Amino acid sequence: MPELRLTVNGADHRLDAPIGTSLAHVLREELGLIGTKIACNEGHCGACTVQVDGAPVLSCITLAHAVDGDVTTIEGLRDHPLVEAFVRADAVQCGFCTPGQVVSAAALVAATPEPTTEEIRHAMAGNICRCGTYPKIEEAILHWRD
Amino acid sequence: MELLRPSNLAELDGGLFVHGGTEVVPLLRDGILHAETLVDIRELVPRGIDGGRIGAGTTLAELEASPHIPGALREACRLAASPQLRNMGSLGGNLLQSTRCWYWRLKYPCRLHGGDRCHAAEGEHREHAIFANDFCASAHPSDVAAALLALDARVRTSRRELGLAELYRLPDEADRRTTTLEPGEVILEVEIPPAEASIYLKAMDRKRWSFPQVGVAAARTGGATRIALAGVAPVPWLLAGPEDLDGATPLPRTAWKVEVARALVRRALTEVT
Numbered sequence: 001m002p003e004l005r006l007t008v009n010g011a012d013h014r015l016d017a018p019i020g021t022s023l024a025h026v027l028r029e030e031l032g033l034i035g036t037k038i039a040c041n042e043g044h045c046g047a048c049t050v051q052v053d054g055a056p057v058l059s060c061i062t063l064a065h066a067v068d069g070d071v072t073t074i075e076g077l078r079d080h081p082l083v084e085a086f087v088r089a090d091a092v093q094c095g096f097c098t099p100g101q102v103v104s105a106a107a108l109v110a111a112t113p114e115p116t117t118e119e120i121r122h123a124m125a126g127n128i129c130r131c132g133t134y135p136k137i138e139e140a141i142l143h144w145r146d
Numbered sequence: 147m148e149l150l151r152p153s154n155l156a157e158l159d160g161g162l163f164v165h166g167g168t169e170v171v172p173l174l175r176d177g178i179l180h181a182e183t184l185v186d187i188r189e190l191v192p193r194g195i196d197g198g199r200i201g202a203g204t205t206l207a208e209l210e211a212s213p214h215i216p217g218a219l220r221e222a223c224r225l226a227a228s229p230q231l232r233n234m235g236s237l238g239g240n241l242l243q244s245t246r247c248w249y250w251r252l253k254y255p256c257r258l259h260g261g262d263r264c265h266a267a268e269g270e271h272r273e274h275a276i277f278a279n280d281f282c283a284s285a286h287p288s289d290v291a292a293a294l295l296a297l298d299a300r301v302r303t304s305r306r307e308l309g310l311a312e313l314y315r316l317p318d319e320a321d322r323r324t325t326t327l328e329p330g331e332v333i334l335e336v337e338i339p340p341a342e343a344s345i346y347l348k349a350m351d352r353k354r355w356s357f358p359q360v361g362v363a364a365a366r367t368g369g370a371t372r373i374a375l376a377g378v379a380p381v382p383w384l385l386a387g388p389e390d391l392d393g394a395t396p397l398p399r400t401a402w403k404v405e406v407a408r409a410l411v412r413r414a415l416t417e418v419t
């Protein structure tokens with residue numbers, strides 16, 4: 001099977017996987033990083049969001065063998081103040097969308113430390129929350145450093 | 147499956163091209179596209195903006211943030227898809243995206259798949275076309291293509307240069323394709339002549355993160371204004387003027403799109419003239 005090299009949360013990995021395998025599948029099934037969720041598996045919901053070189057992308061429709069940069073998953077953001085901010089704002093209901101939300105939000109505040117409501121809504125639009133926690137997510141991001 | 151990563155055009159020899167993969171990967175998984183060989187073309191396709199020339203490998207996120215492109219194109223990119231998809235998806239791939247017709251995506255044996263019926267015309271077609279819809283009623287989903295059509299963009303491929311409109315064709319009995327790109331042909335660049343003013347307006351079923359129900363681009367150059375629409379025909383659709391909407395041929399449940407298009411065209415023309 002074709003060799004696959006990935007850098008995930010700072011660690012280098014070398015494994016074998018068939019071409020066509022998604023990055024989400026490799027993260028969860030090969031590397032045990034199950035914080036990244038798969039919901040729709042077709043690019044619609046954002047549950048599988050990870051960063052590649054700091055930019056949020058959808059790991060469910062990313063070919064693992066075509067990944068060109070460093071991958072950051074929710075496990076790599078364990079100590080990010082946003083995690084605590086989500087808890088403080090009670091921005092979690094079932095929690096299934098939350099890892100993807102935090103990954104997108106972390107990229108936003110890295111680029112724009114004090115985002116406006118409009119900037120938050122624009123940057124977070126690709127993360128669907130079926131429980132409807134949007135107002136709380138917005139609040140968490142507005143106050144992420146408090 | 148194998149994955150090739152050629153570093154120059156001369157190495158190309160068949161296979162299915164993939165750039166950001168936002169279309170290719172789901173369509174492969176759903177069994178609508180098939181390939182033994184995937185060809186990652188990212189090293190072949192220019193990326194970046196140089197005056198009026200835009201590399202086809204530029205992402206929609208890069209375009210959305212660029213002050214150097216006409217307003218209509220920037221806005222079309224800003225309103226397209228989701229932030230993650232804009233980080234992944236390329237300009238070239240966007241122009242070549244397939245229809246979102248649900249029958250086609252669910253593999254109904256419809257005309258566009260080579261069959262002899264348009265399931266949408268007979269069935270659910272609220273999101274479908276109001277022009278050129280007698281053979282296939284699909285509605286072209288690219289915001290970006292409508293903006294580029296209004297801006298009178300030209301496309302440079304590995305083999306030729308053509309106007310954006312010539313990149314597309316209406317499917318018919320003899321040939322079901324909706325683009326004129328030949329097998330093995332790579333889109334390299336898009337060139338946009340300067341426009342004095344341009345705008346893109348988009349009706350969506352929610353405020354963000356939605357395909358265009360109707361997208362209207364208008365661009366003024368010299369005394370002339372070009373108007374192009376997304377979501378109204380199987381290909382991006384140029385209007386000679388607002389009165390062209392009188393010639394629309396909506397399906398029973400797409401007449402509402404004509405009214406939305408009228409309102410957006412009126413507003414767009416007010417803005418650019």
Ligand SMILES: Cc1cc2nc3c(=O)[nH]c(=O)nc-3n(C[C@H](O)[C@H](O)[C@H](O)COP(=O)(O)OP(=O)(O)OC[C@H]3O[C@@H](n4cnc5c(N)ncnc54)[C@H](O)[C@@H]3O)c2cc1C
Pocket residue numbers: 042043044162163164165166167168169170171187191202203206225226227228231234235236237238239240241242243287288289290291331332333334355356357358
């Ligand atoms: C859920 C979803 C929502 C979306 N919403 C919108 C929207 O609202 N508005 C909108 O305009 N778009 C929308 N899109 C489309 C999105 O912008 C495109 O999928 C993306 O830009 C495609 O780029 P890519 O690089 O990922 O293409 P790929 O998936 O890599 O390729 C797409 C196709 O183009 C071919 N190809 C790619 N690059 C080239 C090239 N340079 N030369 C020749 N062939 C090439 C591939 O072989 C393939 O057939 C949406 C997509 C998804 C999945």
Ligand code: SF4
Pocket residue numbers: 245247248249250256257258259263264265266267274281282283284
């Ligand atoms: S609109 Fe086109 S793609 Fe959809 S069912 Fe009809 S023929 Fe098929």
Ligand code: FES
Pocket residue numbers: 037038039040041042043044045046047048049058059060061
């Ligand atoms: S699981 Fe990837 S976008 Fe839904």
Ligand code: FES
Pocket residue numbers: 091092093094095096097098128129130131132133
């Ligand atoms: S908290 Fe349940 S989907 Fe967002």
